[in-house]
Amino acid sequence: MMSSQISPRLSKSRFVAGLQCVKRLYLECYQRDLADPIDPSQQAVFDSGNAVGELARQRFPGGRLIEEQYFEHSQAVESTRKILTDASVPALFEAAFTFERIRTRVDVLRRSGQEAFDLVEVKSGAKVKAEHIPDVAIQLHVLEGMGIIVRRAYLMHINTDYVYQGGPYELEQLFSLQDVTDDAQAFMSEVMPSRLVKMWEVLHGEEEPAIETGPHCMTPYQCPFYGYCHQEATEHPVEELPRVSSKVLDELKDSGIGDIRGIPSDFPGLTPTQQRVRDSVAAEQPFISSDLASRLREVRFPVSFLDFETFNPALPAYVGTRPYQVIPFQWSLHVRDSSGQLSHESFLNEDSEDPRRAFVTSLLDTVPPHGTIVVYSGYEQAIMQQLAVTLPEFAERLLALCGRTFDLLKLVRENYYHPMFHGSYSIKSVLPALVPEMGYGDLEIQHGSMAA
Numbered sequence: 001m002m003s004s005q006i007s008p009r010l011s012k013s014r015f016v017a018g019l020q021c022v023k024r025l026y027l028e029c030y031q032r033d034l035a036d037p038i039d040p041s042q043q044a045v046f047d048s049g050n051a052v053g054e055l056a057r058q059r060f061p062g063g064r065l066i067e068e069q070y071f072e073h074s075q076a077v078e079s080t081r082k083i084l085t086d087a088s089v090p091a092l093f094e095a096a097f098t099f100e101r102i103r104t105r106v107d108v109l110r111r112s113g114q115e116a117f118d119l120v121e122v123k124s125g126a127k128v129k130a131e132h133i134p135d136v137a138i139q140l141h142v143l144e145g146m147g148i149i150v151r152r153a154y155l156m157h158i159n160t161d162y163v164y165q166g167g168p169y170e171l172e173q174l175f176s177l178q179d180v181t182d183d184a185q186a187f188m189s190e191v192m193p194s195r196l197v198k199m200w201e202v203l204h205g206e207e208e209p210a211i212e213t214g215p216h217c218m219t220p221y222q223c224p225f226y227g228y229c230h231q232e233a234t235e236h237p238v239e240e241l242p243r244v245s246s247k248v249l250d251e252l253k254d255s256g257i258g259d260i261r262g263i264p265s266d267f268p269g270l271t272p273t274q275q276r277v278r279d280s281v282a283a284e285q286p287f288i289s290s291d292l293a294s295r296l297r298e299v300r301f302p303v304s305f306l307d308f309e310t311f312n313p314a315l316p317a318y319v320g321t322r323p324y325q326v327i328p329f330q331w332s333l334h335v336r337d338s339s340g341q342l343s344h345e346s347f348l349n350e351d352s353e354d355p356r357r358a359f360v361t362s363l364l365d366t367v368p369p370h371g372t373i374v375v376y377s378g379y380e381q382a383i384m385q386q387l388a389v390t391l392p393e394f395a396e397r398l399l400a401l402c403g404r405t406f407d408l409l410k411l412v413r414e415n416y417y418h419p420m421f422h423g424s425y426s427i428k429s430v431l432p433a434l435v436p437e438m439g440y441g442d443l444e445i446q447h448g449s450m451a452a
């Protein structure tokens with residue numbers, strides 16, 4: 001749909017999209033269907049955010065929810081207008097406003113005295129981040145434009161020091177309120193005016209703005225149009241250089257270099273790892289360090305290949321745990337003996353009880369008493385160290401397992417590179433390059449966060 005056919009609107013989410021990139025804003029407004037599909041882990045984050053948002057309302061007893069959906073904005077504005085005049089209602093949830101074609105819904109609008117309100121933006125994260133300030137600022141802009149007096153603006157987030165004691169959550173402790181009024185007002189006066197001008201210009205334009213891809217595509221969030229914008233990228237874009245800085249990227253782009261194969265061998269500023277990647281890709285050959293064979297000889301039979309699956313709920317699920325505490329609930333163990341024979345054991349918690357004790361006891365009963373324990377990253381070791389603190393009666397045996405681990409990720413990162421890694425050492429990238437007949441989907445456990 002062309003922008004000339006409709007009268008564009010902004011919203012809080014579109015404003016935030018436009019701050020990241022005006023092309024993203026344009027696409028959000030006119031070609032939303034080009035966005036990448038939402039994967040299950042993203043959906044889980046959205047669902048968790050919704051659960052936190054609903055719980056947060058309970059911190060404001062007597063508040064009234066504006067029930068209309070987002071696509072019923074005009075009706076929501078009308079409902080808000082009516083309830084705002086009722087001084088007996090201490091807070092409104094999802095209050096709806098429109099000012100100069102900018103629509104917003106406010107998570108919590110709390111009455112503060114006779115004529116004024118406090119604005120509360122709820123975040124399911126553990127702390128206030130710089131990118132949250134514009135969320136608040138655009139709401140302040142709309143509310144002030146509509147003549148609503150806002151005394152203070154707050155970000156409400158999860159307090160990770162809270163320890164769940166069972167029963168209903170203690171909401172005063174579970175949530176923290178941080179006053180961001182000054183930061184939001186500074187953003188409103190210093191940054192917002194020029195950014196809004198640019199956004200309206202783009203939204204009234206006929207063409208998708210010509211914006212090159214770059215670090216902004218991942219900052220502060222991965223852009224939903226990442227796939228669309230990168231589909232015609234070269235086979236080995238320079239962004240694949242591991243931990244490449246914006247400075248080096250700018251220098252490469254200024255030199256007209258978009259593909260790693262075009263980087264001269266003596267290009268200044270590359271780290272040793274980036275240089276290795278550049279050389280491997282340019283030669284179309286894997287890099288194999290001279291230390292690789294001797295490092296592999298450290299592995300002792302029987303070799304245990306160990307993998308954990310965990311979850312870390314925003315809202316603690318078990319007594320004695322904190323928000324976002326990592327809880328292991330599944331392990332998978334393949335054991336190869338010196339004759340080459342492979343066996344497999346696993347554990348999966350299938351009830352609603354705290355799985356940690358059963359996880360630990362089954363693991364300790366199953367892992368062979370000697371031999372190397374191969375892991376991919378330091379994750380399994382970190383989990384076992386945490387469990388040693390939580391369940392001290394098993395600490396000695398858990399720490400003994402930690403002492404036998406061999407980190408395959410570290411080995412690969414330091415000693416091997418294949419052009420098919422495309423700059424990533426995640427198992428999802430490494431496995432198809434090293435074992436083409438096996439895909440990520442063949443793994444017993446697919447780490448949600450770790451495989452990403």
Ligand code: SF4
Nearest residue numbers: 021024217223226229
């Ligand atoms: S992928 Fe990058 S260039 Fe494309 S819309 Fe998103 S931020 Fe802009």
